[in-house]
Amino acid sequence: MVTLAEVAQHAGVSASTVSYVLSGKRSISATTRQRVEQSIRELGYHPNAGARALASSRSNIIALMIPLRTDMYVPVMMEIAVAVATTARTHGYDILLLTGEEGPDAVRRVTGSGLADAMILMDVELDDERLPLLRRSGQPSVLIGLPADTSGLTCVDLDWGATGALCLEHLAGLGHRDIAVIGEAPAVYERHTGFAERTLGGLRTRARELGLRVLHRPCEGGYDAMAVTLARIFDERPGTTGFVVQNESAVEPLLALLRQQGRAVPEDVSVLAICPDQVAVQASVRLTSVAVPAQEMGRHAVEQLVAKLDGRGTDDVVLIAPELTVRASTGPAPTP
Amino acid sequence: MVTLAEVAQHAGVSASTVSYVLSGKRSISATTRQRVEQSIRELGYHPNAGARALASSRSNIIALMIPLRTDMYVPVMMEIAVAVATTARTHGYDILLLTGEEGPDAVRRVTGSGLADAMILMDVELDDERLPLLRRSGQPSVLIGLPADTSGLTCVDLDWGATGALCLEHLAGLGHRDIAVIGEAPAVYERHTGFAERTLGGLRTRARELGLRVLHRPCEGGYDAMAVTLARIFDERPGTTGFVVQNESAVEPLLALLRQQGRAVPEDVSVLAICPDQVAVQASVRLTSVAVPAQEMGRHAVEQLVAKLDGRGTDDVVLIAPELTVRASTGPAPTP
DNA sequence: ATACTGCGTCGAAGCGCTTCGACGCACCGT
DNA sequence: ACGGTGCGTCGAAGCGCTTCGACGCAGTAT
Known part of the structure; x- marks a missing residue:
């Protein structure tokens, strides 16, 4: 060594x-620098x-807390x-x-031990138990996701409310009046995960403004769960012609089921997904979708954090505007 | 602080x-210990x-090198x-x-700086460029995956050769004679990733022994790529009745396409997947599958490493025996 | 010539912990 | 009574780096 x-x-x-x-914190003559660099290499x-x-x-280390749950979009x-x-x-x-x-303990451990210079938290709940600790510790941090109270915190997220609204606008523009929303697994809502609730809020608000009827159903992923959910939806609202799907693992099952029931996409029903472009x-069926800008969120979070660590601090909430890409899964509502 | x-x-x-x-490396009287622990808490x-x-x-840190590619099973x-x-x-x-x-540089950086006590490497290629460095450095490490030359290395992996063989035995036992193998994306083979080639080896060897015909086709995930691949397969081997799928993102498209073509699973064709149980x-269709024991592999790798770091070293290759679970996607070959 | 400024370099003092040898003390056997 | 033996505790010496003040030596201004 x-x-x-x-x-x-x-x-x-x-x-x-x-x-x-090495650090460049004081000026060094060119000749000395070269000699040192040479030695380092040799x-x-x-x-x-x-x-x-x-x-x-x-430590030049940033801690990243990812959820270990597998009920969310991996x-x-x-x-x-x-x-x-x-x-x-x-x-x-x-x-x-x-x-x-480890939950909040991890925050304590990392801040206490100086293991990391900063933290990035994912899977933030509206009233997340890690937040009080984080605020108190003064540890530089960025959340990916939005809690209910963002005071004193830096957050990066997709604007889920706007995402919900945008979905409805698109479907409304195509003439759909009865919309079903296939949500995340029930557990996600029970935890009050920010993004799920905000999306729903955006959907509901815009629905009211546009005079649409929205039926929201949480749904575990997979074929069987989707089959049950879909049956209930058509039972309750036979006139449903538009779907917004937020749970990625429900997308393919939904398409398969619709096909199987003889409902053509997009001729009979339109399906709009909230998912990364790659999935879409x-x-x-090539899906009309609002992209989840995963990469951008990750990159942004780190850059905010680095700025903070360099003293160019910005305690801010950055909401990324949603973008909708029209593909082959949405079309005009069928005329009855 | x-x-x-x-x-x-x-x-x-x-x-x-x-x-x-704190360390327990020397004996301490009970009273002193309690006093100290009390102070620590207070x-x-x-x-x-x-x-x-x-x-x-x-450092009590283990470095984990994961591939950043997204062409493999995320x-x-x-x-x-x-x-x-x-x-x-x-x-x-x-x-x-x-x-x-970062490739090999990361190995150098981590070993050199003492940032981590040990490394776990994933996505190991048959002739991986990180291995010479690793051997030379003497850094304790475990590979998840099997390179061509394992001398001086500790590896954990599913026994992919046996997995391939097991798949064929199951299909052969059901009377299938013409088997198509939907493999990973071409790039995976071009990189000579161990698991893909070994699976193929196992499949081919057993096919010869059992007198089956095997047609292997790499396949990017997704619906369109699968459609092309499937068309070619039936073109070349119209009598194909068994499928082995190793690329998870091809599974659902394959099922959809078969359905669309009016081929019933498992009545007309059998589909056997190599994937985690959850996906299956x-x-x-609930898939007959050979499980990829991801958790077990991860757990095992760490335990091997910890053993090494504690001096209970074992330079060994651990191959996990494959297990096949019969579900609803395979059945007897149709009688012509 | 003198005083001043800056640049480039050095020495030394830590950072907070682990660990080794040493030491004091009670307790044992004889 | 005595040396021996553990056990429990302490002091001090680092681990390899960063950083602060100091210093020498130009070059510039007076």
């Missing part, structure tokens, strides 16, 4: 000089992370995580992976 | 005593990770990652998330 001192000796300078070459030196963290009280989580990790690297940070399992184009 | 010294003072003992209470003390790492040259990756993270926590380790992006039970 090569140390700073060895590099210094090899280059014929003091340890502090090597340190300053010896294959890598600064020791622990020592660095101790001396500078900066690919989105994964995409966010990967975007976070790669963006963090471009700023010199590594990612520490925390699962939701891979489905058995 | 509370330090060890403050705890020591508060409890009226020396710093080393507190340290020994002051809300958390050991500083950097200082600890520096003094002990142990839920499996996610499940492994979560299993790794939670298992690691039960042993007192945290997980550092590295994306494949959520599909539009």
